[in-house]
Amino acid sequence: MTTNATTWRHKVQKPKKNRYRWLIYVLLLLLYIWAFAGIPFDGIKETAGQITKSILSGLFSPDWNYVYLPDGEDLLRGLLETLTISILGTFVSTLVCLPFAFWAAANRGKSRFVSGSGKMLLSFVRTFPEIVMALLFIKAVGPNAFAGVLALGLHSVGMLGKLFADEIENMDHGPTEALIAAGANRLQILWYAVLPQVLPGFLSYTLYRFEINLRSATILGVIGAGGIGTPLIFALSSRDWDRVGIILLGIIVMITLVDWISGYLRKKLV
Amino acid sequence: MNTNPRANTKTTNTDATNTDATNSKAHTGTNIYTRADASASTSANHNASINTNANTNARLSTNLSGQVGLNRSRPPAPGKLKHYLTAAIILLLLWGSAVDTDASLSKLIQGSPNMLDLLREMFPPKWSYFDNIVPAMLETIRMALIGTTFGAILAVPVALLCASNLSRSAWIYQPVRFLLNLVRTIPDLLLAAIFVAIFGLGPLPGMMALTVFSFGLIAKLTYEALETIDRGPLEAMTSVGATSVQRIAFGVVPQIQAHFISYVLYTFEINVRAAAVLGLVGAGGIGHYYEVTLGFLEYDKTCMIILFTLAVVLLIDYVSTKLREKML
Numbered sequence: 001m002t003t004n005a006t007t008w009r010h011k012v013q014k015p016k017k018n019r020y021r022w023l024i025y026v027l028l029l030l031l032y033i034w035a036f037a038g039i040p041f042d043g044i045k046e047t048a049g050q051i052t053k054s055i056l057s058g059l060f061s062p063d064w065n066y067v068y069l070p071d072g073e074d075l076l077r078g079l080l081e082t083l084t085i086s087i088l089g090t091f092v093s094t095l096v097c098l099p100f101a102f103w104a105a106a107n108r109g110k111s112r113f114v115s116g117s118g119k120m121l122l123s124f125v126r127t128f129p130e131i132v133m134a135l136l137f138i139k140a141v142g143p144n145a146f147a148g149v150l151a152l153g154l155h156s157v158g159m160l161g162k163l164f165a166d167e168i169e170n171m172d173h174g175p176t177e178a179l180i181a182a183g184a185n186r187l188q189i190l191w192y193a194v195l196p197q198v199l200p201g202f203l204s205y206t207l208y209r210f211e212i213n214l215r216s217a218t219i220l221g222v223i224g225a226g227g228i229g230t231p232l233i234f235a236l237s238s239r240d241w242d243r244v245g246i247i248l249l250g251i252i253v254m255i256t257l258v259d260w261i262s263g264y265l266r267k268k269l270v
Numbered sequence: 271m272n273t274n275p276r277a278n279t280k281t282t283n284t285d286a287t288n289t290d291a292t293n294s295k296a297h298t299g300t301n302i303y304t305r306a307d308a309s310a311s312t313s314a315n316h317n318a319s320i321n322t323n324a325n326t327n328a329r330l331s332t333n334l335s336g337q338v339g340l341n342r343s344r345p346p347a348p349g350k351l352k353h354y355l356t357a358a359i360i361l362l363l364l365w366g367s368a369v370d371t372d373a374s375l376s377k378l379i380q381g382s383p384n385m386l387d388l389l390r391e392m393f394p395p396k397w398s399y400f401d402n403i404v405p406a407m408l409e410t411i412r413m414a415l416i417g418t419t420f421g422a423i424l425a426v427p428v429a430l431l432c433a434s435n436l437s438r439s440a441w442i443y444q445p446v447r448f449l450l451n452l453v454r455t456i457p458d459l460l461l462a463a464i465f466v467a468i469f470g471l472g473p474l475p476g477m478m479a480l481t482v483f484s485f486g487l488i489a490k491l492t493y494e495a496l497e498t499i500d501r502g503p504l505e506a507m508t509s510v511g512a513t514s515v516q517r518i519a520f521g522v523v524p525q526i527q528a529h530f531i532s533y534v535l536y537t538f539e540i541n542v543r544a545a546a547v548l549g550l551v552g553a554g555g556i557g558h559y560y561e562v563t564l565g566f567l568e569y570d571k572t573c574m575i576i577l578f579t580l581a582v583v584l585l586i587d588y589v590s591t592k593l594r595e596k597m598l
Contacts, residue, residue, distance in 0.1 A: 032419070035412040039473055051468045084367035091364055127583050131459070131547045132576060135564060140385035141378065145371035150378070219459040222551055226371065232460070233551075236467045244464075248456070255455040 051241075058245030066246050075250045078221075078228035083254070085145050085220065085227055086213040089152025094206050097157040101164030119162070126158030130216050134225040145226025152213050152220075160209050167201040168194075204269045207262045214258055218251050392573035399574045403559055407582060410555035413473050413548070414541035417480025422534045424481070425489035430518065432493035435501070447493075454486035458544045462553040473554030480545060484537045491533040492526070499525045528597050535590045535597075542586050546579045 018024075067075045104118030134151035141147050175193035184192070221229020228251060235243040368374070428446060430436055437443040461482050465475030503521040512520070549557025556579060563571040 031415065035415045038409060038412045039416060039477060041474065048469050055464065055468065081370060084370040087363055088367040088371055088373055091367075123584075124580070127543070127580050127587075128576070129543060129547045129579075131550060132560060135560060136385070136388060139388050139564075141381035146373045146377060149371050149373050215455075215457045219457050222459060222463060229460070233463060236463055239467075244467075248460075248464075251460070252452060252455045256451070259455075 054239075054241040055244060058241030058243075059248060060245070061242060062246035062249055063240075063242035064246065066243055067250075073231055075228075075231075075246060078231050078247070079250050079254050081145055082217045082221075082227035082229075083214065083258075085148045085225075086152060086210060086217040088149045089217070090156060090206060090210045090213050092149065092153030093156035093160055093209070094202075096153065097161040097164060100157060100161040101168060104161060104165040105168035106165075107169065115165075119165070122158050122161040122165070124158075125155070126162070128155065128158070130155035131219065131223060134220050134223055138223070138225055143224035148217060148220040148225035148227060151225060152216060155216075156209050156213060159212075160205060163205040163209075164198070164202055167198050167205070171197050200269045204266045207266050207269075211255075211259055211262050214255060218255075388569060391569040394570065395573040395577055396568075396570040397574065399571045400578065403556060403575055403578060406549075406556040406559055407578060409473055410545045410549075410557075411542065411582070411586075413477045413480060413555055414538060414545040417477045417545070418484045418534060418538045418541050420477075420481040421484025421486075421537065422488050422530075424485045425492060428485070428489045429492035429496060430522075432489065433496035435497055435499070436518075436522065450486060450489055453482065454490065456482075458483040459548065459551060462548045463551040466552045471552040471554075476545060476548040476553030476555055479548065479553060480541050483544065484541060487537050487540070488530075488533050491536075492530055495526060495529045495533075496522070532594045532597050535594050539583075539587050539590050543583055546583070 100118060100122060104115055104122055106112065106115035130151050133155050134147055137147040137150045141150065171194065175197070176189055179189045179193045217227050219229050221227040221231070222233050224230060228247060232244065232247045232251075235241075235247060428450065431446045432443050432450060434440070434443055458479055461479035462476050465478045469475045469478070499522060503525070504517055507517045507521045545555045545557075547557045547560075549555045550560060552558070556575060559575050560572060563569070563575065
């Protein structure tokens with residue numbers, strides 16, 4: 001009985017706290033003081049409340065006439081261009097990233113240096129914002145939708161290449177070895193062992209990147225690289241709030257629909 | 271009678287498409303599928319336009335007959351029609367997109383000398399411009415930091431409302447999730463453009479855009495993590511009579527805090543990248559300098575901005591990834 005009592009009296013020790021915990025808090029506090037000191041909070045225009053009200057009223061009383069105009073720029077054409085920019089951009093990046101993905105994948109019998117350099121290059125491309133790429137491509141091919149396609153195509157290579165490389169690395173090596181044993185050549189191995197394994201993953205990632213590209217494509221127009229962004233910026237600067245409302249609604253509806261379709265397809269693929 | 275089932279099914283295939291009705295008589299021993307198919311393809315041949323349909327039917331039945339015959343172990347080959355249709359749809363989409371965006375390879379080749387000129391002018395970068403852009407870079411980091419913090423604070427209650435295992439009923443969490451999805455459809459640069467129109471130029475609208483953007487992202491990631499927590503501690507707290515605030519503070523928070531901090535750091539990484547371009551719409555930060563330098567055709571300065579941004583982003587990514595690895 002007494003032994004039992006002693007064991008029961010034994011309390012579970014609280015986990016020891018990190019001795020440098022307070023240091024982290026102080027550092028965080030200093031960081032926030034530094035951050036808040038640098039932001040001017042007094043620069044708000046007096047008309048802010050009024051403009052917010054007009055944008056909200058614009059959202060609830062959108063300019064329906066803008067949806068389709070028989071001649072020239074309207075909402076549907078803008079959205080269609082945004083969609084086509086992202087479709088083509090995704091396609092270009094899928095093609096371009098394939099060799100990079102095989103380069104960056106750390107497979108057996110490949111030196112770490114080769115795959116490491118490929119991964120470095122891909123992460124370098126990833127950190128390069130697409131809007132800056134679009135600025136550069138505009139200088140090359142002019143301010144049109146094609147510049148947007150090229151910018152999205154190049155920027156997506158970074159992320160898609162990495163995801164594809166991961167997919168290749170996670171591949172089962174059994175079928176490849178079986179085909180080698182049966183005397184298949186490299187092309188046959190690629191076609192019958194590698195491709196069937198990686199294709200569903202590749203397609204799923206491509207669709208995922210397409211969703212991201214669609215969001216990017218809506219803002220490319222801000223700098224003149226085609227899509228719905230250009231009319232939106234014009235409407236914002238000319239204070240045409242009803243038009244801003246209908247464009248925002250259009251963007252939200254389009255992205256929600258495409259996300260839904262793409263999510264459905266991705267669920268079927270994997 | 272059927273000594274060679276492969277050859278047999280082959281003849282059935284060709285004959286069936288030729289609608290030779292006597293054929294089914296010749297192979298009555300094989301199965302009933304052939305007969306059914308032969309009649310199907312006869313009716314199809316009256317209407318030539320659905321000939322492909324009859325062909326697939328014929329192929330299907332030969333596979334089936336192969337199965338019923340001697341070759342039991344062989345599963346039917348999957349139809350190729352679906353693949354062809356998918357390929358056709360994708361090609362059509364691509365062709366339409368190329369027409370709509372006016373994209374062509376010749377245009378790219380024509381434009382590439384311009385690009386090369388641009389790249390040549392960008393190098394070597396103008397290192398002395400570094401001093402001019404350091405304050406803007408610091409402002410970028412500040413915006414990202416404050417935006418992430420406010421977004422994270424706002425995300426906590428919403429994530430709690432969204433999680434199906436903590437919320438009271440579907441009537442609460444479904445509409446909140448729907449609103450959250452709507453918030454996440456608007457890209458950060460568009461949000462910034464709208465906030466600039468409302469509040470005027472400067473870092474404040476950029477900060478607000480990042481707040482809204484991080485709110486959507488963190489709330490989604492957190493509620494998905496919340497739904498995977500262990501129910502045990504919650505049930506234990508309920509059984510000793512804890513209030514709902516106590517349940518959250520002692521049952522949920524300890525399970526989720528490491529994930530939450532990791533998500534906040536991840537969002538901070540994304541926000542630094544986003545903040546670097548927000549200046550293009552006038553929302554503060556280093557993005558403004560892209561327009562300035564490109565407008566004056568000073569590409570060596572642009573290159574300096576790009577390199578500096580890359581260095582800062584890579585550094586922050588590295589630190590944040592290390593912290594996240596330690597956290598989880």
